[in-house]
Amino acid sequence: MKNKPESNHIHAPWVRPAAISRRTVLRGLGASLSLPLLEAMTCCGAEQVHSANRMVVLMSDLGMLPQYWFPKGMGFDYEDSRYTKVVSSFRKRMTIVTGSALPGVDGQHDADICYLTGTPRPQSPSFRNGESLDVFAAGHIGNETRYSLINTCNNGGRSMTFNRSGSKVPPLNDPVALYNKLFVENAAQAKEQIAKLKTKKSILDKVLEPSRALQRKVSATDRERLDQYFTAVRDAEQELVRAIEWSTVPKPKTDVTAPDRDAYKGDTLLISSAFQKLISLAIQTDQTRIATMLVSGAFGTTFRHDGKEWQVHALSHHAGDPEKIEALAHYEESVMSILNALLHSLDEVQENGQPLLDRTTVLFGSHLLNGHSHSQTNLPTILAGGGFRHKGLIQFEGDGRYPLTNLYLSMLHKLGIETDRFSTSTGTMRGLEA
Numbered sequence: 001m002k003n004k005p006e007s008n009h010i011h012a013p014w015v016r017p018a019a020i021s022r023r024t025v026l027r028g029l030g031a032s033l034s035l036p037l038l039e040a041m042t043c044c045g046a047e048q049v050h051s052a053n054r055m056v057v058l059m060s061d062l063g064m065l066p067q068y069w070f071p072k073g074m075g076f077d078y079e080d081s082r083y084t085k086v087v088s089s090f091r092k093r094m095t096i097v098t099g100s101a102l103p104g105v106d107g108q109h110d111a112d113i114c115y116l117t118g119t120p121r122p123q124s125p126s127f128r129n130g131e132s133l134d135v136f137a138a139g140h141i142g143n144e145t146r147y148s149l150i151n152t153c154n155n156g157g158r159s160m161t162f163n164r165s166g167s168k169v170p171p172l173n174d175p176v177a178l179y180n181k182l183f184v185e186n187a188a189q190a191k192e193q194i195a196k197l198k199t200k201k202s203i204l205d206k207v208l209e210p211s212r213a214l215q216r217k218v219s220a221t222d223r224e225r226l227d228q229y230f231t232a233v234r235d236a237e238q239e240l241v242r243a244i245e246w247s248t249v250p251k252p253k254t255d256v257t258a259p260d261r262d263a264y265k266g267d268t269l270l271i272s273s274a275f276q277k278l279i280s281l282a283i284q285t286d287q288t289r290i291a292t293m294l295v296s297g298a299f300g301t302t303f304r305h306d307g308k309e310w311q312v313h314a315l316s317h318h319a320g321d322p323e324k325i326e327a328l329a330h331y332e333e334s335v336m337s338i339l340n341a342l343l344h345s346l347d348e349v350q351e352n353g354q355p356l357l358d359r360t361t362v363l364f365g366s367h368l369l370n371g372h373s374h375s376q377t378n379l380p381t382i383l384a385g386g387g388f389r390h391k392g393l394i395q396f397e398g399d400g401r402y403p404l405t406n407l408y409l410s411m412l413h414k415l416g417i418e419t420d421r422f423s424t425s426t427g428t429m430r431g432l433e434a
Contacts, residue, residue: 152294182254
């Protein structure tokens with residue numbers, strides 16, 4: 001893969017010669033929402049509005065081969081490993097974390113559902129997942145964009161995004177669908193779509209009325225289930241309101257063509273690469289400020305390399321076979337190249353005279369150290385961009401179980417979200433200054 005992707009051309013709507021305020025635009029649209037920063041809102045050197053920070057999470061669900069992952073040393077003087085060398089041009093603007101884990105999270109492969117929630121014991125019969133980091137963040141800073149968050153995965157059966165009631169939020173698994181969501185609109189269908197959205201909202205209102213009355217008559221267990229249900233309905237209601245309000249706002253224009261399904265069909269790496277490019281565009285056009293991408297090597301997913309088609313999960317159980325190890329290393333190195341492309345694409349865009357990467361916190365990691373041993377300690381983790389005072393390489397001493405959720409709390413604070421705790425956090429990450 002190329003180390004540095006080609007730049008893309010984005011055209012924002014409503015470019016005017018004179019500066020106007022967001023409030024003025026909104027009054028003209030009759031909408032009760034905030035717009036992203038437009039070129040029309042600044043003029044002739046006028047001071048620009050300080051825009052919100054962003055967050056992108058990229059997770060690889062089979063971990064990394066330890067012999068190719070861990071760099072040697074400390075601080076910025078570490079010696080790159082095979083994998084960290086791929087992103088070496090961002091050494092001064094990222095922190096590699098070693099020695100961390102998600103407290104109490106077991107479950108091996110199935111613990112991917114806890115990567116962003118940190119909820120312990122996913123294999124417990126009474127397990128109920130919590131709210132994921134992306135949903136929590138979107139609830140605080142996602143109300144000013146067309147989409148509060150965008151979550152994607154090459155494998156539609158997997159997701160690391162969970163709503164406030166702990167229910168899975170299905171990801172987009174087709175890059176073409178995401179491209180259409182971001183850039184394609186059909187004016188002829190707009191009125192019909194608005195009518196359908198309003199009908200759905202009225203249906204939700206009618207569903208809630210008898211259910212609230214029922215809540216007073218059932219057991220505590222059933223009340224808890226109904227509470228989950230109400231939360232899901234309220235979230236759906238909010239998304240419908242957002243969709244109705246944004247339905248009359250033109251989408252940005254782009255010179256980037258839609259992905260070609262025939263080109264990436266069935267290839268985990270190519271699908272994930274297509275998603276990366278579109279997520280970068282979504283952030284650049286301020287259609288969302290929170291995005292996640294799960295690169296899944298779970299059962300059945302494949303990629304092509306060296307004239308062969310390989311099953312990712314089967315390679316993770318390589319039993320020491322050199323050919324399988326090298327094929328798996330190619331896969332994991334390619335995932336690192338996707339991360340590298342994401343960082344470059346954000347770094348090339350300027351906002352208020354600052355690279356967009358410095359305003360976007362990018363988290364890369366996994367809920368497994370590696371898929372062969374299923375180890376869930378000393379997790380591979382990189383934090384990049386976001387304006388942090390990065391430390392190069394941080395090593396937490398001990399048994400490899402320093403709470404990764406402490407990093408999540410640091411990320412939330414950097415987004416401007418004031419909270420004392422997230423999931424199993426015990427404080428912000430020691431040694432990393434926001």
